[in-house]
Amino acid sequence: MTDWDEIRKYRYTKGAPPPEWPEGVRAISLEGVTLLGVNPKTNKLYWDGQELATxxxxxxxxxxxxxxxxxxxxxxxxxxxxxxxxxxxx
Incomplete structure (x- = not known):
């Protein structure tokens, strides 16, 4: 069984993002990629259950x-x- 609280603890990498990235943007860890999801009926992309704006x-x-x-x-x-x-x- 997947422990979602454990995955959420490590959703971001510990390292600093590249300096050219906008302020406040963080890199997603390999564990954090598990939080990405797609609704197969609508093809909409979600991050931890929230729809990403495209x-x-x-x-x-x-x-x-x-x-x-x-x-x-x-x-x-x-x-x-x-x-x-x-x-x-x-």
Missing amino acids: EKRLANFERRMALAVTIATVVMAGIEIGRAAGLITH
Whole structure:
């Protein structure tokens, strides 16, 4: 039988994290990895029973690029339709 209280005692490594990590972030020990879980129905990730927040969002630059590509595609489609209809001769 798994002793979850014992696993929780050693969830983090004892060593200091790398200096470039944000303040307060700690490395997970090998024992602590046992606290990670996945709900197979939703594929959501959990840490010690609490859902981890994940975002699927584009950054501002990526949104601007997607908008530019969409506009360019619509303009090119309009030009090709005009050529096919004989409205544009070049």
